Amino acid sequence: MVTSQDIRQILATNEALAPVAEQIGDDDSLFDRGLDSFGSVQLMLTLEERFGIEFPDEFLTRKSFASIAAIRETVATVLRPKAA
């Protein structure tokens, strides 16, 4: 089970988002808060490492990582087959 707080903790380690990580609401756009393409790559890598997963190419879009809620959904989707 992935919680918003798990994601927020990971965002706090991201250079672009660290200063504002705690104030980001679940549905706020991370790109509006300063996440750029490099930052999103770093974020994807951190998530892959933290949850022991690999995001397939079709998940590597802005939408999949646009907000805390979107990330939670993306991670849950990739985790699901493993749990089953």
Place this chain on the structure above:
Amino acid sequence: MSTVAQRGQRAAAVAALHADSVDRDGRFPLEAVTALKAERLLGLQIPSQFGGEGAGLREIADLCSTLGQACSSAAMVFAMHHIKVASLVAHGLDSAWHCHLMERIAREQLLVASSTTEAGIGGDLRTSFCAVETTGSVFALGKDASVISYGTQADLILATARRHPEAAGSDQVLVALFADQISLERKTVWDTLGMRGTCSDGFRLEARDIAVEQILPKPFAEIAAQSMLASSHLLWSSVWFGIANSAVDRARTFVQAEARRQPGQVPPTALRLAEVSNTLQAMRAAIVSALRRYEDAQGDADTIGSIGFSVMLNNLKTTASEMAVDIVQRALSIVGLAGYKNGTPFSLGRPLRDILSAPLMIGNDRILANTAKLLLVQKGGGQLMSA
């Protein structure tokens, strides 16, 4: 009624007439831009409800190539203008002010320039020092713009800045500033090896009492990712293709003249021509396939903003820029001294100096470094026809 291609040909004919003087004097290609305005080619991309022709990037790319064969500077000015217009079309539809601006661009054939580069930051599009300072319904902006191509000739400048003085460097907005709303104090002069007519001087830009409506509502991060990256690499590459194509045309004419002088023999240079036409075809294929992928995406933000798409566009830029330099150099080696000399029908000095800018415009190393980061997460296994 002329086709877009015919209108482009007529403007290119004017550009070609003045290309040498533009290059020699390092001056703005005024005659070419006046012809582009007369042919109403500056508003092509604007949607028809705003008085434009709703042209796609493919048509603009074709025109960039046509102009590139005539005058590299005029072609690059046209490309840069349409890169900015592409951003307005993709991101300005939600803003009444920007819709009106698009109407004006189409009606008055306004020339749009870009100010992203800033002293101390260089070409890093996604970082700004300067910030919009808002007071009530107006804002002020001061920017050490170390490069604004055709800054003093443009009717409108789209400038990046931080959203407010406390915002992070990457939290940027794009503001539209009319020429009569700003002061530009020239700090550096664009005196370069090639692309001399883009007049990419450095300025101190000052704007005061500008209505906040002139700030594009979309964050610049999204504008950069979803329209600027794609349109820049696609249109620049098309200009470079035009330059390379015209160099190969000169080499071909030269080889054919040799062949006519020695009937029954294939001149040794013909083999070199075969090689370079091969490279030119590969360059064309790279650009056309990237343009097709862009059109297939039909503005879908997810596709265009995806890692795979960014890698593809980055690769196009580095590949096309290196191929173009290679092609022009090989054309010169075919033509020999007649190409090295100025003022012959085979002169290749100007195109060679111009094309050497291609790997440097957003340095290829910077782009490769960006791609390297993206590849840290991209997965492989694409199909031949779908990736």
